Amino acid sequence: MLLFGQLHAQTYEIGVFAGGANFIGDVGRTDYIYPSAWAIGGIAKWNRSKRYAWRGTLYYGQMVIDDSKSGMGSREQRGYSFKNSVKEASLGLEFNFLEYNLHKLGPAFTPYLYTGLTYFRYNYHYWDAGLLQTLDQEEGSFAIPMTLGFKARINQYLILGGEIGARYTFTDNLDGSNPDGSNFEEFRFGNIISKDWYVFSGITLTYTFGRKPCRDCFE
Secondary structure, eight states: OHHHHHHHOOEEEEEEEEEEEEEESSSSOOOSSOOOEEEEEEEEEEEOSSSEEEEEEEEEEEEEEEGGGSOOHHHHHHOOEEEEEEEEEEEEEEEESSOOOTTSSSOOEEEEEEEEEEEEEEEEEEEETTEEEEEEEEEEEEEEEEEEEEEEESSSSEEEEEEEEEEEESOSOTTSSSOSSGGGGGGOOSOSSSOOEEEEEEEEEEEEEOOOOGGGTTO
8 A cells, every 4th residue: 555655646747838949050159048039848747756856848949040140250251041940859857956845835946957868850951052952851860958947836836947958969950061861961061070959948837736645744
């Protein structure tokens, strides 16, 4: 009976994310945190202890990639500009810096780190003689998320947070600078050794539910 209670008496969260997205690569700005367009998403968490939670997310973001706003003379002279979008699903572990007990009365807040594995899809582009070429297809790749955030309970059921999450991707073609395949070798430019990054920054609002674990009944 005790084992059954521990397996089925955890605290769960579901909620939403809203904010912005930006890109870091061979085209456009090189700022690590500079949202260029909007991003939205959904979050689910399983709080397994006061220190960590299993987490899954579905995010969608638009990115405006513009050489003229890069602050770099060579890129401004080149003048590439376009939009791309990212659809991602991520699973991983969220670690709390402070003990985070949602079953006690009073404030509950903590900074946190999140990492895991992300799969995302994006629009496939390449540049030909300075003109953007768009193939009518999407490409998929994986990324490692590295997210730093802060969350606090605002009442018995709602938790408000903010986070900045960088994704180190396994592709170098979010900006069309390194298209795959031998037929595209002539269209490659920039640093083809390093991979692209993208960043989601924004706020989260989650609703928490689930019974108090038996091991905490007398705390």
